[in-house]
Amino acid sequence: MRQLTKNVFVETQIRGCNHGFVVTSDGIVLIDTPHKPSDAVKLKTEIAKYGTLRYIINTEPHGDHWTGNAFFDVPVIAQEGVRQRILATDVKAHVARVGGFGPLEPSLLVGYRPNAPIITFKSGMTLHVGEHTFEMIHMPGHTAFQAAICVKEEGVVFTSDNIFHKVQTWLQEANPDQWLDSLELLRELKEEIFVPGHGDICGKSYLNEQADFIREWKSYVLQAVDLGMGRAEAVDRLTAMTQRYPMDIGQDGMAPGVMKMNVANLYDFLTAPRALAPVP
């Protein structure tokens, strides 16, 4: 873990999403949790040095953000859709996959039950712990259920996977238009330090690059649609984006599969029937 500001500590160097905790005058708030159970257990020891954990906030529904929740006995807060997705998870399949992350994992996963959010919000909510204010804002894009978590007193925002900083962007269930809108919302925030979902710490200067890449992805798939390429053919042939950024830590070898998922999702998005715009 590295100290980012006076009271914010973050982890950006291990497999899974970036996560961090905030030390308040009345205990600790953890934002997202490790993907690997053994990392969650280590984090628990680390947090204990700073005080008592009070809450976990999850920024999105993907397993790399919430699998570790289960190793902490505190209430979890998230956007309502995150709760629904965690409750709908095939736990057996999830445990089988996570168990493959390392030799220590299977024994830690015995009797695994996800710690799903019990406090949820739709468009946003504010949590006050000690002297700290956590403002949660629904920002759909990477999925429909993303939230940005602003730690007001520290000038820090946990952006969720709406930002992949200099690592490959996953668009496997993204709505690219909402995503671009959410990047503009991030730009309008007062806070300047961004903890992205993946990649190193960044700031508002990266928003243009992230937005350009989403636009580029969209037009790349749109070209194939306009050429009359079928979905399967597009998924098979559109591989040019694979080399644009490295994959995040622990995702080696996953690039071709991720690119196929991205193409399939954007193809569906671009070809979905939509209400016709009114004639001006």
Ligand SMILES: [Zn+2]
């Ligand atoms: Zn994600």
